[in-house]
Amino acid sequence: MPTSVEIGPMVELLGAEWQAIDQTCAGLDEAQWKRPTCLPGWSVQDQLAHLVGIERMLLGEPAPEIDVSHLDHIRNDIGRMAEVWIEELRPLSGISVLERFRAVTDARLAALRSMSQEDFDAPSWTPVGKDETYGRFMRIRHYDSFLHGNDIRDALGLSLRDEPAAVASAWLEVEPSLGYIVGRKAGFPDGTSLRLIVTGSIERTFDIAVTDGRAASVATLDAPPTVSMEAPDWLLLRLTAGRVAPEAFLGAELRLEGDDELGRRLVGSLAITI
Secondary structure: OOOOOOHHHHHHHHHHHHHHHHHHHOOOOHHHHOOEOOOOOOEHHHHHHHHHHHHHHHOOOOOOOOOOOOOOOOOOHHHHHHHHHHHHHOOOOHHHHHHHHHHHHHHHHHHHHOOOHHHHOOEEEEOOEEEEEHHHHHHHHHHHHHHHHHHHHHHOOOOOOOOHHHHHHHHHOOHHHHHHHHHHHOOOOOOOEEEEEEEOOOOEEEEEEEEOOEEEEEOOOOOOOOEEEEEEHHHHHHHHOOOOOHHHOEOOOEEEEEOHHHHHHHHOOOOOOO
16 A cells, blocks of 8 residues: 655655755865765765765756766666766765755755645655655655765764654664565564564564464564564664674674574564665
């Protein structure tokens, strides 16, 4: 069923996220702009250039015709599509890319604020499927911006942005994939289950059971969970986005109980972003 996303709060979340990224990047020197980040081949400047490119595309600009075949960190067609926008901006200074970011996000916010709820509920292609709404696409854009903003902050040695409304919205793009992670990626067999305890501003517990080859959230478990995993929301967002390795957090922020083999298969299967 297509997802209806309330336009007002989502546009404000996007605006706040882009403003936070602007504030993080303002005043950086060129050495900081060129600092590597957690994403292979991408500097702080490249992270921002990626956001510039996607928002330019959403304004209707054609993608630049640039050969990126020499870049060995590209893994798929989606990565190749994103990279041409970044490659176009790589010769520029960091402050020049920031100026372009400010211009394109101002234009995008103006366009979004001129839309109605009906526009937000209209059918739209999204990175998670074509049978969705434009509002869901914008929630994904917020999730993407939130992730890249924290990639930048992490590379600069700054604390991660954890504003509760932003974290809650980003989590909505992870929650539907919990069954996929447990059943398909980690391969939990029939009759097994996971209890996921999320701490932080979200503070929720999810019970996921595998029945007839399908993992799905359930209201209650009939028996103690096969595996129990507890982690703060910020870490789960970084893990499911493939930004950090789970091994660095096991036994500390990331706690496992129950079946050891399934638990380790689970933590090795958390990354779901393309």
